[in-house]
Amino acid sequence: MKPLILASASPRRKDLLEQAGISFSIVVSDANEQIDEQFTPEEAVLSLAEQKATTVFEQHPQSIVLGSDTVVSLDGEILGKPASEQEAFRMLRALSGRTHQVFTGVCIVSEEGMESFYEEVDVSFYPLTDEEITAYINTQEAFDKAGGYGIQGVGSLFVERISGDYFSVVGLPVSKVVRTLASYQVSSHLFR
Numbered sequence: 001m002k003p004l005i006l007a008s009a010s011p012r013r014k015d016l017l018e019q020a021g022i023s024f025s026i027v028v029s030d031a032n033e034q035i036d037e038q039f040t041p042e043e044a045v046l047s048l049a050e051q052k053a054t055t056v057f058e059q060h061p062q063s064i065v066l067g068s069d070t071v072v073s074l075d076g077e078i079l080g081k082p083a084s085e086q087e088a089f090r091m092l093r094a095l096s097g098r099t100h101q102v103f104t105g106v107c108i109v110s111e112e113g114m115e116s117f118y119e120e121v122d123v124s125f126y127p128l129t130d131e132e133i134t135a136y137i138n139t140q141e142a143f144d145k146a147g148g149y150g151i152q153g154v155g156s157l158f159v160e161r162i163s164g165d166y167f168s169v170v171g172l173p174v175s176k177v178v179r180t181l182a183s184y185q186v187s188s189h190l191f192r
């Protein structure tokens with residue numbers, strides 16, 4: 001059985017994979033995460049997940065490497081992580097009272113080649129007041145998260161409805177990932 005590497009600095013991805021009973025190590029990719037401006041959200045998350053996984057695989061060719069990327073999409077426009085309070089405010093105001101999509105791409109690279117997939121989840125927000133948005137930004141939760149919110153944190157208070165895999169919104173569609181890893185002889189110790 002080859003060792004599995006998670007090519008991610010995201011604490012959420014680490015927690016989800018650990019909770020699933022998978023053994024792995026972490027090597028953070030130094031890919032410069034470039035995407036074409038013309039990319040659709042699904043193309044963007046697949047490309048970024050591939051860039052992260054292939055960069056780490058080049059340094060660890062005897063391993064199985066898992067890369068992932070999450071973006072929020074509103075009317076097809078990609079929202080990444082907000083770089084400032086102003087940007088977080090603009091993103092959350094745009095998401096207020098609307099349904100957006102969260103795309104997470106996953107890429108597994110091994111000696112046998114590369115396998116990728118993405119998950120799309122619809123998330124509907126209640127209408128938010130400017131005061132709520134400002135108070136939320138003051139919690140500092142917005143900044144390392146696509147779309148400027150965390151569904152697993154205080155951002156849960158914004159969510160009216162979700163359709164799809166909750167864990168994919170948090171950053172990793174863990175059930176599908178574990179099922180896919182089974183064909184690489186990587187399995188959860190919980191099921192052994």
Ligand SMILES: Cc1cn([C@H]2C[C@H](O)[C@@H](COP(=O)(O)OP(=O)(O)OP(=O)(O)O)O2)c(=O)[nH]c1=O
Nearest residue numbers: 008009010069070145146149150151169170171
């Ligand atoms: C929408 C949403 C995103 N997120 C997170 C998941 C991802 O970690 C992050 C999007 O950024 P990513 O670039 O996908 O990931 P990352 O920079 O955190 O980690 P790495 O590239 O090293 O793998 O947003 C939440 O935690 N909760 C949410 O509700």
